Amino acid sequence: MNVIIDNFDLFFQGFLKTLGIGLICMVGSLILGTIIAAFRVSPVAPLRAVGTLYVNLIRNCPLTVVLFLIAFGLPTIGINQSYYFFGCSALIIYTASFVCEALRSGINAIPAGQAEAARAIGLGFTQNLRHVILPQAFRTAIPPTGSVIIAMFKNSAVLGVFGVSGDLLGNAIILTGSRGFDPVPVYLGIGFFFLMITIPAGLVLGYLERKAVILR
Amino acid sequence: MSDLSVLYDAPGPKAKRNATIGSVVVGLALLAVLYVVYARLDEKGQWSWDLWGPLLDPSNEVFELVWQNLGTGLRNTLTGALVAITLSLLLGVVFGVARVMLGRWARIPVVGLIEILRGLPVIVMMFMAYQLLPALGVNYEPLPGPDAFWYMVVGLTLYNLAVFAEILRSGVNSLPKGQREAGLVIGLTPLQTMVMIQLPQAFRTMLPAIISQMVVVLKDTSLIMFLGQYPELLYQAKIIYQDLGNTLQTLVVVGIIFIAINFALSQLAVWVEKRMSRRSAGKSIDPIMATTAAPVKV
Numbered sequence: 055m056n057v058i059i060d061n062f063d064l065f066f067q068g069f070l071k072t073l074g075i076g077l078i079c080m081v082g083s084l085i086l087g088t089i090i091a092a093f094r095v096s097p098v099a100p101l102r103a104v105g106t107l108y109v110n111l112i113r114n115c116p117l118t119v120v121l122f123l124i125a126f127g128l129p130t131i132g133i134n135q136s137y138y139f140f141g142c143s144a145l146i147i148y149t150a151s152f153v154c155e156a157l158r159s160g161i162n163a164i165p166a167g168q169a170e171a172a173r174a175i176g177l178g179f180t181q182n183l184r185h186v187i188l189p190q191a192f193r194t195a196i197p198p199t200g201s202v203i204i205a206m207f208k209n210s211a212v213l214g215v216f217g218v219s220g221d222l223l224g225n226a227i228i229l230t231g232s233r234g235f236d237p238v239p240v241y242l243g244i245g246f247f248f249l250m251i252t253i254p255a256g257l258v259l260g261y262l263e264r265k266a267v268i269l270r
Numbered sequence: 271m272s273d274l275s276v277l278y279d280a281p282g283p284k285a286k287r288n289a290t291i292g293s294v295v296v297g298l299a300l301l302a303v304l305y306v307v308y309a310r311l312d313e314k315g316q317w318s319w320d321l322w323g324p325l326l327d328p329s330n331e332v333f334e335l336v337w338q339n340l341g342t343g344l345r346n347t348l349t350g351a352l353v354a355i356t357l358s359l360l361l362g363v364v365f366g367v368a369r370v371m372l373g374r375w376a377r378i379p380v381v382g383l384i385e386i387l388r389g390l391p392v393i394v395m396m397f398m399a400y401q402l403l404p405a406l407g408v409n410y411e412p413l414p415g416p417d418a419f420w421y422m423v424v425g426l427t428l429y430n431l432a433v434f435a436e437i438l439r440s441g442v443n444s445l446p447k448g449q450r451e452a453g454l455v456i457g458l459t460p461l462q463t464m465v466m467i468q469l470p471q472a473f474r475t476m477l478p479a480i481i482s483q484m485v486v487v488l489k490d491t492s493l494i495m496f497l498g499q500y501p502e503l504l505y506q507a508k509i510i511y512q513d514l515g516n517t518l519q520t521l522v523v524v525g526i527i528f529i530a531i532n533f534a535l536s537q538l539a540v541w542v543e544k545r546m547s548r549r550s551a552g553k554s555i556d557p558i559m560a561t562t563a564a565p566v567k568v
Contacts, residue, residue, distance in 0.1 A: 095277060097285075098292040100300060114532035116489035118496075118504055119525045126517045131310040169276045182277055211391035215496040223394055230401060237401035245390055245398065252389035 057235045058243040064229065068222040069247045072214075075142060075221060076207040076251065082146035083206060084199075087153025094158055097179060105154070112151035117209055120144045121216055141213040145206065152202040160195025161187060193266040200259035207251055222247055311518075321516035325523050336510055343506030344527060350419060350502060351488045354426035358487075359480070361427065362434025367464055369435060370442050387432035393493045396425030400497060418498020425494075426487055433486075437479045441472030478543035485532045485539075492528075503527065 058065060093105030112120065124144040125137065164187060172186040214224035222244045230237040281289055311317060323330040368380045390398075400421045445468060453463030473480075492504040499505065503524055511520040 097277075097281070097289055098296055099289075100293050100296045104296075104300065110533060111529055114485065114489075114529040114536065115525050116492040116504070116528055118492040119521060119528060122504075123518070123521050123525065126521065130314050130316060130518060131307055166276045173276075179277060187277065208389075208391035211393050212493065212496070215393065223391075223397065226397070238405045241394075241398050241401050245386075245394065248391060248394060249386060249389045253385065256389075 057229065057239045061229060061235075064225050065222070065243055065247060067220060068225040068244070069250065071221045072207075072210060072248075073251060075138075075145075075210045075213060075218070079142055079145045079149060079206055079210060080203050082142070083149035083153050083203075086146055086150035088157060090150055090154040091157040091161070092183075094154065095161060095183075109151045109154055112148060113155065115148075117144070117148050117212060120148045121212065125216075137217040138213075141216055141218045145210060145213065148209070149202065149206040152205070153199055156198035156202050157191060157195045159198055160191035160193075163194045164190050196266050197259070197263050200255075200262065204252055204255050204259065207255060208248070211248070316518055321514075321519045324510075324514055324516065325519055332514070336514075339506045339510055340503065340524070340527070343501060343503035346419075346500065346506075347488070347491050347502040350422050350426075350491045350494075350500070351484070354423045354430065354491075355484055355487050357423065357427045358430035358434055361431035363438060363469070364435075365431060366435035366438035366442070367469070369439055371460060371464060384432045384435055387428050388436070390429070392425055392429045392490045393496065395428050396421050396494060396497050399424035399428070418494055418500035421498055422491060422494035422500055422502075426490055429490075430483065430487055433483055434480065437476045437483065438469070438472050441476035441479075442468050444475060445471055474546060477546060478539040481535055481539035481542060485535050488532060488535070489528065 090105050090108055093101040094109070096102060096105075121141065121144040124147070125140045128135070128140060128143075168186055168190065169182060172182045177185065211221070211223045214221040215227070218224065226240050226244045229235045229240045308317075315321075319327070324332045324336045327333060365380060365384060369377060369384065372380060387395075403424065442464075449467055449471065450463055453467040454460065458466065491502050494500045494502060495505045495508065507520045507524040511517040514520075
């Protein structure tokens, strides 16, 4: 157990890095996911097609393949950035497809009468979405979106073995590898820190769900 | 509201014109972006037949070898996923049933274990399977070896048994109370009621969610390439592109293989869901969101 106490700063920095990656990607994928979801319900056919194609391709592709394609593809078309940038972009692109589906399932859960009533009082497409559909859809979509985001925090661990140094898993590999510590306490330690992210996140989500629940 | 056209009025002449203009503008913008990407790839010679030929041209001299490698990879990916799915379903049933049936106090360790397993990333599970199991007396061959299969399977199983347990639990809970009561009334023990009446129905209600989770397992097999040298699809792709230098091309082909299989599985889930929704006592569950949505509600 001394490994954890002696290297606590390494664990804690890893924890902060993992948390930071997760927060950046959370914001990014929520924004991108909302845009794609808007594409998928829009009256403009090419946008709908793009949205559907995006979701069906990315959702069925392993995160690792998306990561590799980004990391090898973007430099080829002239975008040279750090592995941190590539890693986060891939995670955002991957997660956005799930966020989009979560939001869309929220929209699908709203009774058609709501949209019809909004149209009947003369609201247009954007007004309809902004004032009637989306406020309800966001509430219904909180549980699935929340679990997508929690899954994303867990997926972010892949970045640590992908070339983004300094996150929890990356530090664990350094500790057990080149520094030769006993793997048992090290992995129990990073397991603990991952749970320090995912379990509170689950509790927050449960709280949000209870606050936002709509009785129909 | 699955028919989204209810969001906007049936377009009149003006709206139709606007929609057409919108479609054309968006279409052109898209084509422009695609063209820039195409041109930049072309500049780097990425469309050259030297790079695509080994993957697409049957008369290419290495075509057969490349596809033999990819075939082995695909077979290994499917084997790994299948073994992991089977094991985690079996264990998931045990844990799910235990969680539903045990008393308030006896349930605590089961709930705790499920929460811990569900809260850790799969890739961390794989590293743990490699690093922690030897301390528990499991002896592996040294890392670059055939035993990478087992780190993958153990890692995937540990995570997914918790997911399947939660899926089955929410399936059992979605059944009307009368199902269990009727079982008890005709003289079955609680366990018999669970096995003969509740589980089969829960399994049916949750089949779409289970199939969707299979997609996740199949995708997650590729994580093992960061740890061991199990020759699954992505690992085989890496060998190919390190040999031939056609990184992007091989990755695109591998991506398409994954997408084709997973898309088919996802469609199967949707189809099963449609069929099921007429026939089970449980509430129907959106198959797309079910795997992510179901386990969250603790």
